[in-house]
Amino acid sequence: MQLQIKGIRKYFGDVKANDGISLTLQPGKIYGLLGENGAGKSTLMKVLSGYHKPDSGEITLGKEGVRFDSPAEALASGIGMIYQDPLDVPSMRILDNYLLGRDRKVLLDRAEALQELRQTARRVGFEVDPQAFIDTLTLGERQQLELLRLLAMGAEVLILDEPTTGISGEQKEELFDSIRKLATVEGKTVILVSHKLAEVQELCHHVFVLRKGKLVGEAEIPCLTEDLVRLMFEDVPPRTARVPHVRQEKALELQEVGIDGERLQVSGLSFDVQSGEVFGLAGLEGSGQRLLLQACAGLIHPSQGRIFLNGRDVTRFHFHRMRSQGVAYLPAGRLEEGLVAGLSLTEHIALATMDREFLIDWKRYVEETQRRIDRYQIVGQPETLVDELSGGNQQRALFALLRSPLQLMLLEHPTRGLDVRSADWIWQLLMQRVEDGAAILFMSADLDELIERSDRIAAFSGGRMSRIVQAQETTAEELGYLIGGER
Amino acid sequence: MKRASLLQRGWVIVPILVALVITALLLLAFKVSPVEGFGAMIRGAFGDMSKTLSVTAFWVPMTLAAVGLVVSFTAGLWNIGVEGQIVMGAIAASWLALKLDVPRGLLIPLEMLAAMAAGAIWAGIVAVLKTRGKVHEIFGGLAFNNLAIIFTNYLISGPWQPPEGGTFRGTSPFPDKALLPLLGDSRLSPISVVMVIVAVVGVFLILRGTAWGLKLKALGKNPDSAFLLGVSSERETILALMLCGALAGLGGAVRVTSWFDSLRQSISGGIGYLALLVVMLSAFRVAIVPFVSFFFSAVLNGSITLQLRTQLHSALGGILTGVMVLLVLLFGDIRTLRILPGQRRKKAVPDE
């Protein structure tokens, strides 16, 4: 069935996430959807799969115009989507998860569902234990399950939103094989949302490129990667040249550190980060790099080994104590973990920077906040509530909260959600800190960012850290292998 | 911050009026004219000086507890245990009043301090149960309310029984020097009014102007972020509850040393729960608390006269305040009413 999208608009407040997008998709083909962060890819797909209602525009399936009030309606029409974060119920068993939404009857037909599940799994070549609990599975397995569910429900159009950010190289190959089979053998339409050009080249037949909510181009694959890059970024902004500031002092040192996470165990971490060094951590979500950052921050304590900060054993220090030692930690979730919705910028600055004072000198803090607003180019006033700030400005606000001087900065996805220009600018600020002697340990899903900004890089895979590579000498390909767990 | 418009500010009158109308209908249903009913209430609260003083005297402990609750609510805590904290304060003050023989100038401050300490400790236990034992403060508080009341009953029927033998009414009256000086014939002590003023101003300043107040605010709104911003959630949780407990305990001391002259069973009788309502109706703002609390006190005292005049159950006062809080809570903020059916929130419209 041919799928047509015409003039889709979806605005979030002032943000034009989708600004009149039209596409036509044919059965039996795999499409790539490319675009920089915030280009509107996910929004478009959510509109297509019934999660969002478009402000305007229409969708035609075959000859009929369709309107979806919910993802379930979309699925009933044959459009199914797999989200970056699988939409399943972690506390349920696989079978129950599959049964949920399978039918409307009161009685559950477990036997039939079981058979169906097994059959579909065999069809695409997955293996499942239907009695296992979802929360014991890896992200990749959960994505596979979602795929199975959609297939079993008769999805003809499959949308995969960045399906490879969280899975291993092996799983990726498996997934790609099944996708190919689904498209070519079973004649399904597949849309792969990604900004990894290599993947697109490997898998897709045709790509669409979005920028700032608009369709800016399309191409048949294979084509030149440079062309795609040009389509995605228009003019690729020149990035600031990086001057290394590494000094010969160990800021952070880990000796045989092991960490027990809830689902993952990390062990045998031994390395150091010099003052003035930027150390990048690659790896899929949930591979252990976040645990490492949290352990260095004192948020969780290692189960073995020691951590030294400027030569001092800080293994058992808790977060607040680390904080007073000049360690900063920047979480990935902005409003969830970093900022307090309902408090103003000034209140944040006061909270983050006050010392053992009793009374708050509001006047001083308002002035200080204004200074930081200017310095970090935040669009807002000192009395603006942080939840009224835009996402990018929230990100800037997080940086504005950092204290000085800092010994060590632990950053999760420091530029996630920022456009290329802002990201570059944030890195300039960070480099100033580095110049002053701070060490940076950061994780990112963006391999280019890692290579470009780091002095050294290590990758995590399934709780194990790879060998450490020099950023200047490595390539995205090498990192890809390391992320995949190869030596 | 945007300034609220006049409509937004004034809207809250509407649910309040509706609550009055509902109460009036209830009066009519029981064949009492609302004019007579509300008239009796007003006369009961403000009919003469002694009534007004009585309203004020009842207002004191309720306001102290409510002011404390503003602190714990700011930290995002549901301190239902405030009732028990009042009782423990009363018990501690009674203990010194009964057992300690020192001059008045020393005894009264000691009673007040002991009451604050006892209330704080009682709250502290609930807090530690929460932070260490993961027992939600609602359940911890509730259990400790009942335990405090049971403890009172034990004391007045056991060790602190009056020498002439037990009734279940309470201990023997305290010596005069253990009692707060009263205003004329009333049960109102000017000293206790001063305590309220200090508490209101103090809490206002703490929440507005101190580092601790800011930490509580952050903790109440988002404990995770607050933690990353340097707020020690366990310590502040415990301290916030303890400060609330201390003020509630002080309220308990006022109950035994001015409203009564001895420790009685049910020394609080629900003042803590009323204080929770007061704080909700005050929209958690400490500057409004004393006034709302005064209104509550007037309604309750007025319903005594209402009962005497009309033979209607005095729960009517509680119904009036309860309905009012419920309506204000649900419909008091006109901005949230916009999401009612048919008036979905405005979406940004394409501007080309």
Next chain:
Amino acid sequence: MNDSELVRVLASIVLQATPLTIAVCGETITERAGVVNLSLDGTMLLSAMAGFVAAYESSSVWVGFLVAGLVGALFALIVAFGSIRLRKDQFAVGFVLTLLGDELSAFLGQNYTRIPGPHVSHLGIPLLKDIPILGPIFFDHDPLVYFAFVLVAVTWWWMFRSQPGLQLRSAGERPEAGFARGVNINRLRYLYTIIGGALVGIAGAAYSLDIKLGWSEGLTRGLGWIALAIVIFGGWSPIRGMAGALLFGASKALAAALQRRFPEVSVVAFNATPWVLMILVLLLVGSDATERLIQIVPRRYQRRLRQILRVRAPAALGTVFVPGETGED
């Protein structure tokens, strides 16, 4: 105590725990759907009063239960409306309703205090009631007791073995996932909050029409809170919840027995047992100490032990779900 005496005590505990069982079951349903109805104490009082008055005026206990169920449903509806539609603090709305229900029951019931009225009559189940020991304990009771048994069984089956149960749990665990599979989360939350509330109302009437016969002010005060705590102790499972209600009933029977056994201990001390018990069981299922304790035992028993001792609240309990608009505010 000889055997038959013990049997009678146990039978009484089963009977006395019946209303609590029903209330716990109702609130378990509500909370499994992701809504906390904190108003239980007030709901039970008001419905105990309304149920008795309705039964008295109509001379039919069934009308009484019906009215009580409606009262419970109405209070639950207010909680649901306040939290789902108006997005107000569920705890605040529930707490105000708690106090309001108390006052309303006192006021509206003032002319029906302590008068004899209709009540549920006894109905032993033939054959079953003659089973030695178990018969008299479980099957020689009022229909209400059997209703509670059936309710618990059906609720458990509905929750954990039926298709709608999957939807119900998804609303409390991960509403986004349910939504993506076509579950109308908020409608379902309304529905189960109201059903849960109606059951709590029936529990209230169970006191005034069966266990405590008649209305008097404050008839069930405090029991709603106990029920809320038992829901937690019961790990949001109706069967464990019923066990909790029985345990609580046993503790009260114990308090009275202990007083007779130890006359030298102050009478009031025994009155504290239910509250101490409440804290202890909540500590058991929640505290980190229990977790440390579990880690002592051999690893292969840990999972089982953890299942028995610990509980986990529905992940989305008390949260607001806005379909398709998450993150917009």
Next chain:
Amino acid sequence: GAGPVELDEPFVFGVILVGPKNDRGWSQAHYEGGLYVEQNLPGAEMIVFESLNPADKPEATLEGVVDDMVAEGAKLIFTTSDEFEEDTVGAAEKYPEVVFISISGDDAWAEGQDAGEAPSNEGNIMGRMPDMKAIAGCAAALTTQTGKISYLGPLINFETRRLAASAYLGARYCYQEYRGLDPDDLEFTVTWIGFWFNIPGVTLDPTEVVTGFLDGGTDVVLSGIDTTEAIVVSGQRADLGEQVWAIPYDFEGACDEKPEICLGVPYFNWGPSYLDTVEAIATGTWEQSWDWNAPNWDDLTDNDVTHVGWVDGPALTTELKADLDTFIAGLADGDINPWTGPLNLQDGTAYLADGEIATDFQIWYLPQLLEGMTGPSE
């Protein structure tokens, strides 16, 4: 009354109750006493205030209610609970022109422990309930099949010990004299709930306590609390075919809750004493006194004369009734006095020597339960 009294002007009197006026127990008995005055003395007008206790009304005080009542013109106020005793003294001092009657108090008793505490405008009235409780105890002992009687006690004080002990003495006497059984085999258990009526969460729940009694083999439950749980719960059990009986307390109509199992009820009849007081004040003849008013032995149910009474319950069989009547007759002419020595306190100390008859003081201020009774004394 001493002949008809006519009122020149309306006479307003106040009645302050500790519980609700329709509690089917203590408070309702007082309320009906007030109604009796209104019926029998045209022009007398009662104002009532119910449920004055800090658990129900933290905002209300006796003083405040008295203020309101005086403002409404009350010249006489009955404060009807021992809870109010001390505050009544204060109120009486504040309003010397108003007469206060503190029910069940002892402050106006010249020989009492608190002699001299009452100002001259305060008096005490109490019905001589121990006699009626002895009858209740007797009825229970005559009826019991299991030899187990339980007493649902409120809180522990002189009054409640006194009444429980009287019931026990009556039971012992009848068990031995009319049934020819060894009174030492009689199990008499007292469980105190903690207050005059149920305060949920704080007192023991009387419903559950009575259930516990019956489960434990008790077949006659005597109530000592203000409310009706004893007969209600026993009635429920009787419906299941169990052989159990109950004896409620305080209020004449209390048997109505479940007549089939009611052996009778010892009750207070406040009407006559209230009326006397009102008339005495209206005619200016009132003087302070402590009245422990005896029953009208000629007819224990003549509510125009008797101050306390005993109504036989429908469940009392005719043959047992004969024995009970013998017992009552013995009490009436003084042949029988259950409060005759030898009598030991619960801890074994001697209270009355052999043949010694208890004085009012000894009965009123009984320090412990008696030997042979099971249950806490303090």
